[in-house]
Amino acid sequence: MVTNLQLNGVFDMDIVQACIAGKPHAQEALYTHFSQTMFGICLRYASDYHSAEDILQEGFVKVFKNLDRFRGEGSFEGWLKRIFVNTSIEFYRKAVTKRKVVELDSVYDQGTESLALDNLATKDLLRIIQQLPTGYRTVFNLYGIEGYTHKEIAKMLDISEGTSKSQLARARESIKKMIRNLNEQ
Amino acid sequence: MKVSNNNKKNELDEFFKEGFNDFQVPPPSGLRKQDHDPIDDAFQQELGDLESTPSPEVWESVKTRIPLSLKVKRQLTWWTKVAAALILGLAATVGLKEYQRHQSDQMVSDPVNKEIIPTIPIESDFVYELQKEDHSDQKKSRRGKSARELLSDDEPLEEARISNIEPVAPLETISETAVSATENPLDDKQRASTKLGEIPLRTQNTADIESLTLTEEEIKAKQKKKAQENR
Structure with missing residues (x-):
C-alpha cells in the first residue's frame, strides 16, 4: 500500500493519512513533493541559503507534528504555506531580538522611472531581497508578494500598522537603490 | 421640541455606533493600488512561485526529528x-x-516483631509466675492479663517483674547461689558441711541467703547446733 503511493503532481490526501499512521514512505513522499516550493518561500524570507534550510527543516518538523490537525478544509498546500510563512516570521522575531533592524534612511530619494527590472534575473531579485534587513524583508514579502494587509502584518509581527507601512516604504527604497547599483555595473 | 429631537438623534447615533462597532468595511478594490509599487509586481512574478531544491541533509535531519508518536503508531x-x-x-x-x-x-x-513473636507461646507461663508471686492486691489487677497487655502497661516489663519479687538479697548474690545450687546439687551431708563463708558473698545478710538455699528444717537444725555450741 505504502510503497505504491504515487504523487504524479497531484497531492493525494491518502498520503496525509499514511503520514499520520506513521508510514515512513509517505512521510518522505510528502517532503519530496513540497520541499521545493516551500524552500522557495524560505529563500525569500531568509537572509541566506543556510538560514533558508534551517527554516525549511523547522517548518517540516512542525508540519509532521501538526499533521493530525489538518481537517481537510482548504488546500493542503495553502495550509503548508502558512506554516512556512509563520516559521519564517518566528525566525524574524529571533533575529529582531538579536539585533535591531537597521534603519536605512539614506535610501529615501529616487523614483521608479529609471529602473530596468526586466534586465534582472530571478537570482538577482532573490539576492536583493536577501540583502534587505530582516524587518524590511519580512514586511516586503508579506505585503508585496504574499498579499497580506498592513493590519494583518501588524498583528503577525506584533508591530503597529504605521511601522509596517514605514518598513515597507523603506524596503522598497532599498530595493530600488540596489537595482540601480546592479544596472550600473 | 428641539431638545427632544436632539435626544432622539443621539440615541440613533448610539444605536448605529453600537451596531457598527465591530463592523469592518472591506477595503475597496482600488485602494491597494494606492499603496502599490511596480517593484512588488516584479518580485511577485519572479519570486512568488520560486522553487529550489534543498540539500539532502535537510530531509535527513527532518527524519530524525519526526515525532516519536508517528513512528510508534506504525x-x-x-x-x-x-x-x-x-x-x-x-x-x-x-x-x-x-x-x-x-x-x-x-x-x-523486624527486631521488634522478633521479640514479640517468640514470647507469645510462653506468655501464659510467664503470667502465671507473676500471678503466683504477686501480692494479693496486685493479683487482682494482673490476673487475666496477657503478656501483650502487660507490655502495653504504663509500668515497664522489667520494673513489673522486679517489683513482684521481694528484695531478699542483692540480685547478684541470689543468682550466684541459684546457679551453684542448680549446677551442683548438694546432698544433705555436703549441704550441712558447707560453710557460709565458702560462698562468695558481697552481703552480710547471711540469714536471708540461708533462707534461700536451706530448707526450714535444715535452718532449724543449724540453729539448734549453734545454740548447743554456744552452751
Whole structure:
C-alpha cells in the first residue's frame, strides 16, 4: 500500500493519512513533493541559503507534528504555506531580538522611472531581497508578494500598522537603490 | 421640541455606533493600488512561485526529528497492543505478589516483631509466675492479663517483674547461689558441711541467703547446733 503511493503532481490526501499512521514512505513522499516550493518561500524570507534550510527543516518538523490537525478544509498546500510563512516570521522575531533592524534612511530619494527590472534575473531579485534587513524583508514579502494587509502584518509581527507601512516604504527604497547599483555595473 | 429631537438623534447615533462597532468595511478594490509599487509586481512574478531544491541533509535531519508518536503508531497494531496489555497485567500481578511476600518477610525479620513473636507461646507461663508471686492486691489487677497487655502497661516489663519479687538479697548474690545450687546439687551431708563463708558473698545478710538455699528444717537444725555450741 505504502510503497505504491504515487504523487504524479497531484497531492493525494491518502498520503496525509499514511503520514499520520506513521508510514515512513509517505512521510518522505510528502517532503519530496513540497520541499521545493516551500524552500522557495524560505529563500525569500531568509537572509541566506543556510538560514533558508534551517527554516525549511523547522517548518517540516512542525508540519509532521501538526499533521493530525489538518481537517481537510482548504488546500493542503495553502495550509503548508502558512506554516512556512509563520516559521519564517518566528525566525524574524529571533533575529529582531538579536539585533535591531537597521534603519536605512539614506535610501529615501529616487523614483521608479529609471529602473530596468526586466534586465534582472530571478537570482538577482532573490539576492536583493536577501540583502534587505530582516524587518524590511519580512514586511516586503508579506505585503508585496504574499498579499497580506498592513493590519494583518501588524498583528503577525506584533508591530503597529504605521511601522509596517514605514518598513515597507523603506524596503522598497532599498530595493530600488540596489537595482540601480546592479544596472550600473 | 428641539431638545427632544436632539435626544432622539443621539440615541440613533448610539444605536448605529453600537451596531457598527465591530463592523469592518472591506477595503475597496482600488485602494491597494494606492499603496502599490511596480517593484512588488516584479518580485511577485519572479519570486512568488520560486522553487529550489534543498540539500539532502535537510530531509535527513527532518527524519530524525519526526515525532516519536508517528513512528510508534506504525508499530502498534491491534495484536501488539493486546500483547502489551497482557504483559503489563502479568508484570503487575507478579510485582504485587512479590511485594506482599517481601512485606511479610520484613515483618518477621523486624527486631521488634522478633521479640514479640517468640514470647507469645510462653506468655501464659510467664503470667502465671507473676500471678503466683504477686501480692494479693496486685493479683487482682494482673490476673487475666496477657503478656501483650502487660507490655502495653504504663509500668515497664522489667520494673513489673522486679517489683513482684521481694528484695531478699542483692540480685547478684541470689543468682550466684541459684546457679551453684542448680549446677551442683548438694546432698544433705555436703549441704550441712558447707560453710557460709565458702560462698562468695558481697552481703552480710547471711540469714536471708540461708533462707534461700536451706530448707526450714535444715535452718532449724543449724540453729539448734549453734545454740548447743554456744552452751
